[in-house]
Amino acid sequence: MPTPALSAVAAVADRLLPADGVITDHARLRTYECDGLAHYRVTPALVVIPEDAEQLAAVVRACAEQGVPFVARGSGTGLSGGALPHAEGVLIVTSKMRTIHAVRRDDQRAVVDPGVINLDVTKAATPEGYYYAPDPSSQQICSIGGNVAENSGGAHCLKYGFTTNHVLGADFVTADGDTVALGGAAPDSPGYDLLGAVVGSEGTLGIVTSVTVRLVRLPEEVRTLLVGFESTDHAGAATSAIIAAGIVPAAVEMMDALAIEAAEAAVQCNYPEDAGAVLVIELDGAAIEVEQEFAEVERLCHDNGAFELRVATDPTERALIWRGRKSAFAAVGRISPDYIVQDGVIPRTALPEVLKAISDLSGTSGVRVANVFHAGDGNLHPLVLFDDSVEGAGDAAEKVSGAILDLCIEHGGSITGEHGVGMDKSKYMPRMYTDEDLDTMQLVRCAFDPQSISNPGKVFPTPRLCGEVPGRRKGAHPLQEAGLAEVF
Amino acid sequence: MAATTLDRTAREAVASACADVRDSEPADHVGGVVPGLVARPADTDQVAEVLRAAAAHGLTVVPRGRGTKLSWGLPPTSADVLLDVSALDRVVGHAAGDLIVVTQAGTRLADLQQVVGGGGQRLALDETVSGASIGGTLATNASGARRVATGTARDLLIGITVVRADGVVAKAGGRVVKNVAGYDLGKLLIGSFGTLAVITEAVFRLHPVPVASRWVSVPASDPAQAQQVVQAVLHGQAVPSAIEVEWPADGQGAVHVLLEGREDGVEGRAATVRSLLGEAATESSDDPAGGATYPWDDGDTCLKLTFVLSALADVLETARETGLHLRGSAGAGVAYAAVPEGSSVEAAQDVVRRIRETCTRAGGSAVVLDAPASVKATVDPWGPVPALDLMRRVKDQFDADHRLSPGRFVGEI
Numbered sequence: 001m002p003t004p005a006l007s008a009v010a011a012v013a014d015r016l017l018p019a020d021g022v023i024t025d026h027a028r029l030r031t032y033e034c035d036g037l038a039h040y041r042v043t044p045a046l047v048v049i050p051e052d053a054e055q056l057a058a059v060v061r062a063c064a065e066q067g068v069p070f071v072a073r074g075s076g077t078g079l080s081g082g083a084l085p086h087a088e089g090v091l092i093v094t095s096k097m098r099t100i101h102a103v104r105r106d107d108q109r110a111v112v113d114p115g116v117i118n119l120d121v122t123k124a125a126t127p128e129g130y131y132y133a134p135d136p137s138s139q140q141i142c143s144i145g146g147n148v149a150e151n152s153g154g155a156h157c158l159k160y161g162f163t164t165n166h167v168l169g170a171d172f173v174t175a176d177g178d179t180v181a182l183g184g185a186a187p188d189s190p191g192y193d194l195l196g197a198v199v200g201s202e203g204t205l206g207i208v209t210s211v212t213v214r215l216v217r218l219p220e221e222v223r224t225l226l227v228g229f230e231s232t233d234h235a236g237a238a239t240s241a242i243i244a245a246g247i248v249p250a251a252v253e254m255m256d257a258l259a260i261e262a263a264e265a266a267v268q269c270n271y272p273e274d275a276g277a278v279l280v281i282e283l284d285g286a287a288i289e290v291e292q293e294f295a296e297v298e299r300l301c302h303d304n305g306a307f308e309l310r311v312a313t314d315p316t317e318r319a320l321i322w323r324g325r326k327s328a329f330a331a332v333g334r335i336s337p338d339y340i341v342q343d344g345v346i347p348r349t350a351l352p353e354v355l356k357a358i359s360d361l362s363g364t365s366g367v368r369v370a371n372v373f374h375a376g377d378g379n380l381h382p383l384v385l386f387d388d389s390v391e392g393a394g395d396a397a398e399k400v401s402g403a404i405l406d407l408c409i410e411h412g413g414s415i416t417g418e419h420g421v422g423m424d425k426s427k428y429m430p431r432m433y434t435d436e437d438l439d440t441m442q443l444v445r446c447a448f449d450p451q452s453i454s455n456p457g458k459v460f461p462t463p464r465l466c467g468e469v470p471g472r473r474k475g476a477h478p479l480q481e482a483g484l485a486e487v488f
Numbered sequence: 489m490a491a492t493t494l495d496r497t498a499r500e501a502v503a504s505a506c507a508d509v510r511d512s513e514p515a516d517h518v519g520g521v522v523p524g525l526v527a528r529p530a531d532t533d534q535v536a537e538v539l540r541a542a543a544a545h546g547l548t549v550v551p552r553g554r555g556t557k558l559s560w561g562l563p564p565t566s567a568d569v570l571l572d573v574s575a576l577d578r579v580v581g582h583a584a585g586d587l588i589v590v591t592q593a594g595t596r597l598a599d600l601q602q603v604v605g606g607g608g609q610r611l612a613l614d615e616t617v618s619g620a621s622i623g624g625t626l627a628t629n630a631s632g633a634r635r636v637a638t639g640t641a642r643d644l645l646i647g648i649t650v651v652r653a654d655g656v657v658a659k660a661g662g663r664v665v666k667n668v669a670g671y672d673l674g675k676l677l678i679g680s681f682g683t684l685a686v687i688t689e690a691v692f693r694l695h696p697v698p699v700a701s702r703w704v705s706v707p708a709s710d711p712a713q714a715q716q717v718v719q720a721v722l723h724g725q726a727v728p729s730a731i732e733v734e735w736p737a738d739g740q741g742a743v744h745v746l747l748e749g750r751e752d753g754v755e756g757r758a759a760t761v762r763s764l765l766g767e768a769a770t771e772s773s774d775d776p777a778g779g780a781t782y783p784w785d786d787g788d789t790c791l792k793l794t795f796v797l798s799a800l801a802d803v804l805e806t807a808r809e810t811g812l813h814l815r816g817s818a819g820a821g822v823a824y825a826a827v828p829e830g831s832s833v834e835a836a837q838d839v840v841r842r843i844r845e846t847c848t849r850a851g852g853s854a855v856v857l858d859a860p861a862s863v864k865a866t867v868d869p870w871g872p873v874p875a876l877d878l879m880r881r882v883k884d885q886f887d888a889d890h891r892l893s894p895g896r897f898v899g900e901i
């Protein structure tokens with residue numbers, strides 16, 4: 001039974017949105033019960049699919065008036081349960097807001113709706129000689145709004161940065177339902193950089209309804225290299241040598257033997273035989289510069305024990321090299337019925353040590369771990385394999401997966417490099433940050449969303465009561481003590 | 489100049505929070521407001537103690553790095569304590585293999601460059617005012633010519649330690665380049681002019697120092713021509729590190745393009761740029777006159793202008809019409825301009841109004857960073873600020889009593 005508050009929101013949606021933009025039927029609601037992290041499932045009380053920013057803002061305003069929680073959803077590819085619905089709340093889906101409003105070559109900007117698919121921005125800019133640089137592997141399906149919320153990265157963020165470095169402005173609906181402009185087409189807007197706080201806030205501050213992004217000139221030359229090594233240690237040493245030589249490749253990706261085996265089984269990528277690790281290295285930029293750097297990279301790979309080097313010079317060959325890497329997550333499905341995609345970060349120089357520790361973890365627990373990662377910036381994606389039909393296997397995998405995060409923290413790294421905290425990792429936040437750190441972050445939350453209705457329960461393990469005097473709180477949260485707040 | 493006096497118990501509280509406390513001198517003034525006391529804490533803990541003492545006694549606090557841009561922004565409405573962070577001057581760690589540096593906030597940018605330079609690396613922030621500290625550079629979001637290639641503080645800062653107005657020490661981010669755990673508080677602090685929290689430590693990603701660099705310059709006297717040259721370079725394949733425009737109040741201007749990288753690469757790319765810029769183009773390995781510095785002298789009204797790239801010609805046109813000396817990053821859409829000292833208040837107001845109109849039309853803004861007191865008192869330094877209400881709410885959450893640098897920032901936050 002919907003609550004009166006929810007019925008009031010539904011009534012507003014019914015009045016303003018076309019019939020197919022309001023979903024109340026249980027079977028259809030269930031199609032939205034999870035995002036890319038499918039083992040968390042919650043059926044939302046209501047799904048709305050607004051056609052434009054006004055409709056979206058009106059729904060949020062109704063939620064604010066009624067104190068109803070809402071969760072934004074783009075394409076639902078998030079891997080941390082960020083778009084997991086709220087059982088008593090509204091899921092606001094941006095899939096009907098997919099217009100690219102402008103591609104301005106002379107300003108190097110594009111203005112797009114939040115539901116626009118990442119790759120479509122690049123497709124729209126390519127005829128002008130430009131592209132949108134952040135390229136998550138999910139770029140064919142994920143939305144720009146989701147990218148903004150997660151501060152998504154991609155294989156090329158080693159050189160080009162993350163979403164936050166490429167978003168200059170946004171129209172933003174606050175948790176009160178007000179629409180404000182953050183940033184703009186020009187850089188360095190006066191005032192606090194609120195946009196900087198919104199990017200990466202995982203939908204907990206409000207909803208982005210329009211995004212102004214930077215377009216980057218397509219490079220004159222791109223060179224891609226596939227290199228086979230005996231071991232991950234050798235591949236890691238080659239990576240360090242390249243960086244130490246002052247070269248900033250567009251991408252340096254590593255896969256270990258198990259990940260290669262999976263990719264081979266799935267897409268027959270034909271990577272070097274018997275490799276203990278491969279690197280996919282890409283250089284781009286001015287042709288003359290790329291040429292020289294490329295020669296040096298080849299030399300450094302040889303110096304560090306590379307036994308096979310393959311160079312792609314045209315887009316087809318390049319796609320072939322990338323195929324194995326890009327299919328890696330899904331490919332492990334070929335060698336294991338179930339798996340956890342972990343996302344942690346370490347300082348790159350700690351790579352050999354941490355990989356050794358992961359391999360020890362795997363050895364003692366008997367849980368297999370395949371490693372695929374952005375080696376250039378130390379962003380690990382260990383794939384923890386298990387068979388859910390075996391009693392206790394899921395728990396054992398979960399344990400190994402958690403221990404890997406501990407390793408990342410011990411080495412001064414992070415519990416997430418690009419997939420976000422969401423529902424999944426809020427419990428790990430206190431391992432990385434003190435209570436004071438988390439409390440301070442939540443001051444921002446209190447400024448934006450004092451009622452805590454925008455994607456509540458995500459990112460932070462313990463909600464902060466916004467009215468209280470800063471710094472006075474000791475022990476358990478008063479709402480918690482009173483049994484009023486859910487602690488996720 | 490307005491002087492501030494503190495009562496004895498308050499003074500004693502601050503003095504017991506931090507060993508180095510002294511009476512203020514006229515030279516300690518912030519925009520004409522002489523503080524009651526100057527506290528120079530030795531570390532983050534002492535900064536926290538000073539802020540706790542200030543909170544307990546209802547004192548206002550203005551943080552100061554090296555004082556090179558302290559006159560920027562509006563004068564504070566009150567400054568009981570000047571919190572001088574210059575004793576926090578250590579580079580805490582340089583992880584060369586990870587291209588990362590951890591530094592205290594009072595460290596001079598130049599000193600930090602020296603430390604990391606030894607490893608062939610640099611923090612890709614230009615020193616726009618000589619002697620500037622890291623904390624002050626962050627708080628004012630200062631940037632220079634090289635922002636075209638490597639961005640600004642927001643693109644380089646990966647971790648931050650701050651002390652809140654209530655004395656609570658908090659960190660955000662970390663020591664790795666890639667990290668999306670929690671809110672990015674660093675971004676909020678950048679450009680906050682000391683009004684949100686006191687920055688005590690910062691972690692940055694570094695870049696390798698390029699082996700070679702070369703400037704290619706071409707004279708420009710007509711705004712449309714300057715824009716055409718800049719656009720040609722932007723859409724070309726030379727991958728410039730900087731595209732600067734120099735636009736004096738009268739006479740010949742110039743566009744300067746910086747290429748950095750490997751020896752042969754730079755040579756080849758410089759040739760490409762020369763062919764784009766035409767026969768009048770020249771090459772040099774020296775920085776152009778003025779370099780990364782601002783185009784103003786003491787007593788000028790100092791403006792920061794932002795605009796979309798295609799509006800460069802409009803901005804240059806208005807600059808010429810209003811007698812502004814302009815210099816800045818034509819490749820990023822950010823420029824600095826000076827109304828000369830001695831202009832009347834009315835004249836300065838008129839210039840600000842006209843250039844602001846142009847920049848606003850160009851999707852940007854015109855901010856008066858610094859000016860003589862008479863001008864500051866009569867112009868709106870920030871211009872229209874969207875989302876100001878939300879900014880006030882952020883300020884109220886971080887600093888409910890408006891203890892930190894009151895009145896200095898947008899909306900007199």
Ligand SMILES: Cc1cc2nc3c(=O)[nH]c(=O)nc-3n(C[C@H](O)[C@H](O)[C@H](O)COP(=O)(O)OP(=O)(O)OC[C@H]3O[C@@H](n4cnc5c(N)ncnc54)[C@H](O)[C@@H]3O)c2cc1C
Pocket residue numbers: 035036071072073074075076077078079081082083094114135136137138141142143144145146147148149150151152153154155202203204206207208209329418419455
């Ligand atoms: C196969 C695969 C590969 C992937 N590869 C990468 C990768 O390489 N790099 C990477 O970073 N990520 C990767 N991801 C994760 C995911 O694709 C990204 O996090 C992506 O940005 C999510 O976009 P989405 O549209 O699917 O967002 P959703 O999953 O729908 O939502 C994600 C979060 O954003 C919020 N949100 C959505 N829209 C808005 C809005 N308009 N305003 C405010 N908040 C909003 C949601 O509330 C939620 O918290 C991958 C995922 C898959 C399935």
